[in-house]
Amino acid sequence: MLAPLVPAVLDWYARHARDLPWRAADRTPWGVLVSEVMLAQTPVARVLPVWRDWVTRWPRPAALAAAPADEVIRAWGRLGYPRRALWLAAAARACVAEHGGQVPDTYQALRALPGVGDYTASAVLAFAYGRRAVVLDTNVRRVLARVLHGRAAPGPSVTVGERAAADALAPQDDAAAAQWAAAVMELGALVCTARNPACGSCPVASRCEWRLAGRPAYDGPRRRPQRFAGTDRQVRGLLLAELRTSEHPVPAARLDAVWPDAAQRARALDGLVADGLADPLPDGTYALPR
């Protein structure tokens, strides 16, 4: 007799969940939102110190809403995708302007915040408010692809069938569904990993379709590999690093030194300006916006 899937994963989670600060008993919806935005495409270990700095410096949305952009961008450090820092600041202002300074607790209102998509809205509902939500991140998608469908990895984008299966699997009860979301995500992060999954430590290995099929390699459509070297993204990163680490406005000549291709450099700098990550000053220098 096989243990039912959901209880087995919940039991595993009770014994193996990491002690992460955004899950602590004194967590706040604001801290959870900050963590979710930071964790997108970014490893936990790199998020931890930055998250602690942010929630200490800006314990509530109103505090971040009042912070100057340059301070916000510098506090983001090298987490990557620095537009997320501006999204969080804009979300904080929306919390103040439209939700009494609180992080909203409905899917629709969360989705309306800048930088909050389906995953983040669902995660805040579940992890901050203990509500039932279908939380489909890369970990959950991988676990379900393997356990339910015998595939090594999920497809490039969430399908309606995938969402329906995840919905059908989640407990109906709010608290149980929230626990399930955290548990299955944690299983994907710690055991059912993309590379070298630890099936020997998996609580549902005995009923995993993928393992039972001999762990066949993924053969479906692949998302095109993202290049980085030589792209505008790299140049933006180099330019912003120069602005971030300088106490004073940066002369154009110093920005010229970070990348040889003038056309690409100009394109990247224009992009930063358009995104609110750089400010061209009247004297020809550049600085972080205030």
Place this chain on the structure above:
DNA sequence: AATCCGTGGAC
């Protein structure tokens, strides 16, 4: 729907 958007570690 396909592309863009940072950064760094593992292999």
Place this chain on the structure above:
DNA sequence: TGTCCAAGGAT
């Protein structure tokens, strides 16, 4: 060096 991967979202 190159590739893949890490709690996605916007356009």
